[in-house]
Amino acid sequence: MITEENQIILNNQQLHGRDFLTLADYTKDEISHLLDLADYVKKQKKNGIAFEPLKGKTLGMIFEKSSTRTRVSFEAGIYQLGGMGIFLSSKDIQIGRGETIADTAQVLSGYLDGIMIRTFSQESVEELAEYASIPVINGLTDTYHPCQVLADLQTVKEVKGVLQGVKLVYIGDGNNMAHSLMLGAALMGMELVVVAPKGYQPDPVITEKASKLAEQHDAKISVVDEPVDAVKGADVVYTDVWASMGQESEQAKRELAFKGYQVNEELLSLANPDVTFMHCLPAHRGEEVTAGVIDGKNSVVFQQAENRLHAQKALMTALMG
Incomplete structure (x- = not known):
């Protein structure tokens, strides 16, 4: 047997x-x-x-x-x-x-x-x-960062029951996380909106690659610079640090560029009532996310980390x- x-x-x-x-x-x-x-x-x-x-x-x-x-x-x-x-x-x-x-x-x-x-x-x-x-x-x-996104997909599936059709909104730097989330969401039939200020948006070549994958899997990939409209109807809201490892010298500059992109209680309230909050960690409370959100009832960041x-x-x- x-x-x-x-x-x-x-x-x-x-x-x-x-x-x-x-x-x-x-x-x-x-x-x-x-x-x-x-x-x-x-x-x-x-x-x-x-x-x-x-x-x-x-x-x-x-x-x-x-x-x-x-x-x-x-x-x-x-x-x-x-x-x-x-x-x-x-x-x-x-x-x-x-x-x-x-x-x-x-x-x-x-x-x-x-x-x-x-x-x-x-x-x-x-x-x-x-x-x-x-x-x-x-x-x-x-x-x-493909290993992180593999764990992220596992987490979304655990929490939402499915991946196909789930709307995930990523707010922050168009970095390695944004790139891998776009590819993962495209493959699994999700809707992904990347919200980042101009000058910090994902690599257009990778965005195009993800968009072509999305066409094959009934998924949707978009990149915008306005968080308020983007989070409406979101099943998952995700963020990352504004300055990644190796970008510490840009911290002050990035804090100015990302002002208005913090995931806080007011912004999260515009998403679906059962919205899930995710962060790949480490997090900087008070910068890209408030303590009330990351430590709140909608957060699954430690399930995600596990x-x-x-x-x-x-x-x-x-x-x-």
Whole structure:
């Protein structure tokens, strides 16, 4: 008899050995499978049932950008799956001292079963994946944050029951979060409105890519600069910090540019009565969001943060199992 666990592992065969660089590299069915698997591994953990398909496997975790959630969720996740993780900072590897990414990729491929990298340049991640013979997972770049959005999709599905047709309004910088949310929403048939001031809107090339995906999946992607009209009818309102890591010198300038884009009680009241508030964290209370919203009854930010663990466990299981 085929158990639920065995069926999931069989379904993973189509994803085994793949890289996870952007959501656009995956089909709607493949993302749906990852979300189903994330639900399964979450249920197993909540029920205290061991799920260890990665026994004997090792994940290398390259961090050129530090993080709380990314490091802890991947390191705990690979351990819970029966494997182990090796933390590699920029001080631990030779890339920062002149070794090429191609050489590093080939060396690590001989030692590891998978690589997660959190860095600045998307091009560096793509070059690493090109030369590595093992799966490479994009833990974050300045352009994309696909692991976060995989967890976000899991959270929206848990709270709303569906993804298709859900209206999500993202208010803030048109950054890596906005880019990956556009791709994820387009694939899953959602309506996404990105609200950002002019000069801080998403990359037009990525917006165009997301719009083309949206046409294929009965989704809708739009970019506007007026938050009040945008949030009307919203099922989910999402925001992020105004100045991301590496942009600290722009803090004062960005505070001026984003004045009027704070998610506060007044703005949230214009959305649907059962609106859900989301934030990828870390948050700056009093800047992009008020304490009353992020700590209020509509907020699911800690459920969302926990789902990083489950979504990434599903991803590692599928790619490395």
